[in-house]
Amino acid sequence: MNYRLIVSEKPSVSASIAYCIGATEKISEGNSFYWQGNGYIVTNALGHLFGIGMPDDYGFEKWELDTLPIIPQEFKLFPLKGYGEQIKMLKNLINRDDVTEVINACDAGREGECIFRYIYNYFGCTKPVKRLWISSLTDESIRQGMANLLDGSEFDNLFSAGFVRAKADWIMGMSLSRLYSILNNDRHRVGRVKTPVLNIIASRDEAIAAFTKKPFYKVILDNGAECETIFDTAEQAKNICEKCSGKIFTVMSAKSERKKENRPLLHSLTSLQREANDIYGMTAADTLKAAQSLYEKKLITYPRTDSNYLSDDMITLAESIVKCLSNYDSDRVSRLLADGMNIDSRVIDNDKISDHHAIIPTNLIGRLGDMSLSEDEKNIVGLVINRFLCTLDKPYIFNEIKYEFTCEGEVFKLTVKTPEQLGWKRYSVSEKDKVSEKNIAEDYSENDTFIAKNISVKQGETQPPKRFTESSLLAVMENIDRLIPDKALSEFVKDRGLGTPATRAAIIEELIAAGYIERKNKQLISTEYGRKFAASLPDNVKSAELTARWEQALSDIERGVGSSENLLSEIIKNVSDIVSFEKSRDSRSKVTRVQTVGVCPRCGKPVVENSKGFSCSAGRENCGFFIFKSDKRIGRNYTAAEISELLRTGRVTLKNCVSSNGKKYSAVFSLDDTGKYVNLRFERFANK
Numbered sequence: 016m017n018y019r020l021i022v023s024e025k026p027s028v029s030a031s032i033a034y035c036i037g038a039t040e041k042i043s044e045g046n047s048f049y050w051q052g053n054g055y056i057v058t059n060a061l062g063h064l065f066g067i068g069m070p071d072d073y074g075f076e077k078w079e080l081d082t083l084p085i086i087p088q089e090f091k092l093f094p095l096k097g098y099g100e101q102i103k104m105l106k107n108l109i110n111r112d113d114v115t116e117v118i119n120a121c122d123a124g125r126e127g128e129c130i131f132r133y134i135y136n137y138f139g140c141t142k143p144v145k146r147l148w149i150s151s152l153t154d155e156s157i158r159q160g161m162a163n164l165l166d167g168s169e170f171d172n173l174f175s176a177g178f179v180r181a182k183a184d185w186i187m188g189m190s191l192s193r194l195y196s197i198l199n200n201d202r203h204r205v206g207r208v209k210t211p212v213l214n215i216i217a218s219r220d221e222a223i224a225a226f227t228k229k230p231f232y233k234v235i236l237d238n239g240a241e242c243e244t245i246f247d248t249a250e251q252a253k254n255i256c257e258k259c260s261g262k263i264f265t266v267m268s269a270k271s272e273r274k275k276e277n278r279p280l281l282h283s284l285t286s287l288q289r290e291a292n293d294i295y296g297m298t299a300a301d302t303l304k305a306a307q308s309l310y311e312k313k314l315i316t317y318p319r320t321d322s323n324y325l326s327d328d329m330i331t332l333a334e335s336i337v338k339c340l341s342n343y344d345s346d347r348v349s350r351l352l353a354d355g356m357n358i359d360s361r362v363i364d365n366d367k368i369s370d371h372h373a374i375i376p377t378n379l380i381g382r383l384g385d386m387s388l389s390e391d392e393k394n395i396v397g398l399v400i401n402r403f404l405c406t407l408d409k410p411y412i413f414n415e416i417k418y419e420f421t422c423e424g425e426v427f428k429l430t431v432k433t434p435e436q437l438g439w440k441r442y443s444v445s446e447k448d449k450v451s452e453k454n455i456a457e458d459y460s461e462n463d464t465f466i467a468k469n470i471s472v473k474q475g476e477t478q479p480p481k482r483f484t485e486s487s488l489l490a491v492m493e494n495i496d497r498l499i500p501d502k503a504l505s506e507f508v509k510d511r512g513l514g515t516p517a518t519r520a521a522i523i524e525e526l527i528a529a530g531y532i533e534r535k536n537k538q539l540i541s542t543e544y545g546r547k548f549a550a551s552l553p554d555n556v557k558s559a560e561l562t563a564r565w566e567q568a569l570s571d572i573e574r575g576v577g578s579s580e581n582l583l584s585e586i587i588k589n590v591s592d593i594v595s596f597e598k599s600r601d602s603r604s605k606v607t608r609v610q611t612v613g614v615c616p617r618c619g620k621p622v623v624e625n626s627k628g629f630s631c632s633a634g635r636e637n638c639g640f641f642i643f644k645s646d647k648r649i650g651r652n653y654t655a656a657e658i659s660e661l662l663r664t665g666r667v668t669l670k671n672c673v674s675s676n677g678k679k680y681s682a683v684f685s686l687d688d689t690g691k692y693v694n695l696r697f698e699r700f701a702n703k
């Protein structure tokens with residue numbers, strides 16, 4: 016009997032697929048297992064099992080300017096540590112003679128494609144490949160997907176784009192991180208997307224620091240109307256109050272207009288992350304994690320999507336999902352069903368879906384009440400459901416009247432909104448979307464007159480730009496074209512952003528981990544270290560334009576109209592230019608976070624002080640250079656200054672030493688590196 020081997024990304028996904036296609040026998044191999052039956056074997060990766068290695072894997076062990084940029088002759092795949100058993104099992108399964116076909120069931124996106132291809136390519140497999148491409152993990156969706164398997168080669172371009180992105184980011188990230196680490200004598204992290212994002216945050220924080228607040232004064236009537244003129248001094252404003260006090264105001268105009276505010280679009284990953292940050296203060300990373308888990312629990316559809324729309328073949332499904340939500344909010348659902356769902360081009364648009372449609376509940380959402388979910392998961396599934404129902408609801412309709420009053424030559428303005436149909440606004444989760452029912456006591460008609468009971472001065476201050484939150488930063492990353500002054504280029508990158516929806520959360524976390532930015536409540540604020548580092552970099556390392564253009568090139572490769580080689584050589588040229596530019600630069604002030612004591616004699620990386628001693632910042636596994644601080648022979652610890660001299664000259668005179676029998680002395684020591692241990696070798700006593 017022959018088998019078709021299905022490879023998914025995770026055990027939970029494998030279990031869902033196995034159940035659905037009747038592969039019910041669970042077979043263990045060590046701590047790993049797979050499913051078999053009905054002509055199928057179902058197994059999985061555990062996220063990425065292979066990577067393209069580190070510079071050391073290609074022979075670039077030493078941190079030296081002359082080896083930069085680091086460009087491997089040919090990229091290879093390396094097994095990631097800790098997955099030996101899973102990899103061995105996959106190898107056995109993929110090579111089994113009775114396995115005649117392999118089905119790639121990894122997540123339907125660029126990353127999932129790479130996870131599968133790395134496995135398939137690493138084992139040099141040549142068996143035919145099919146692709147399971149689905150947007151939700153419900154039985155129905157798996158069954159449909161299995162009945163309509165696609166040919167693996169249809170995704171060659173997707174893999175090309177994923178692989179060239181990995182290679183380009185590697186060359187740029189590894190080369191420039193080393194370059195700036197060497198130049199600054201500190202561990203720096205530079206990345207194609209990361210560094211421009213740092214620069215965006217740092218520039219904003221600098222603008223805030225440079226901002227000077229200015230007071231201003233408004234004149235306000237008791238009905239809420241404001242004087243058209245805004246004043247620089249309280250004196251001027253008071254004069255107006257006095258001038259108009261007890262005088263007749265005339266209604267010059269009262270313009271009424273019926274207005275509509277349409278429903279928000281369905282959620283993409285970015286809009287979901289923004290809303291979760293605004294409402295619950297959740298980080299983008301936590302939102303993605305919760306959404307991925309809800310997807311695996313089959314409650315929502317595939318989360319790594321940049322689309323806000325559904326396809327036209329989903330109309331019936333959308334209607335049935337609404338019915339599934341009856342238990343969740345019966346009043347709201349029955350009202351929606353009675354009024355009729357608002358399914359129009361704001362919900363359905365085939366042209367605005369690339370790989371995946373918007374994030375919506377699945378038709379298993381009815382199970383929600385029976386499932387135990389984490390707090391984050393509850394928040395996220397709530398937002399997805401609410402947005403789904405809002406989008407199908409009626410628009411918010413209100414009546415807006417704009418009044419203009421005059422008195423003693425001054426013009427006062429007032430806008431009054433009266434809700435007519437609340438529609439989706441009734442369920443709005445966002446504060447700023449809440450309907451304010453501003454009522455005025457009187458209704459005015461043109462040429463009416465009145466005397467204001469109270470005229471007052473209200474002081475305000477001009478406000479600096481706002482700090483970034485994850486929500487506003489995600490918005491900038493998604494709409495990077497708005498930051499690009501060059502019209503032609505900004506038009507060019509309009510549909511791209513910085514990074515992809517799936518990677519943006521990780522980029523924020525990496526910047527925090529590197530110490531360049533900090534999270535303070537909801538705000539993301541650059542550290543002084545981060546601002547100095549961003550300021551020290553040339554434009555072609557930190558500009559959003561360049562990376563946005565590459566993002567566009569990657570998307571072209573994905574669609575089969577761009578060349579991987581061209582993109583790679585452009586990036587290599589750019590990195591080479593940066594390296595030569597930095598090498599030729601005469602002076603620079605170093606940007607360091609930790610006090611480094613010197614340069615590692617083994618590998619050239621900075622040596623830093625920590626509680627136990629002085630260690631090479633390349634780490635124990637990569638280098639292992641380490642000097643213990645305490646030394647019984649001298650009766651005290653080495654100081655940073657002493658180790659600094661030792662590293663610089665190979666020799667140091669230690670003063671104020673006390674031997675074990677209490678004798679005071681000074682002596683010259685030299686550096687003795689056995690290759691394994693680093694010692695200070697006693698040379699001779701020094702003259703006092």
Ligand SMILES: [Zn+2]
Binds near residue numbers: 617618632639
């Ligand atoms: Zn070292």
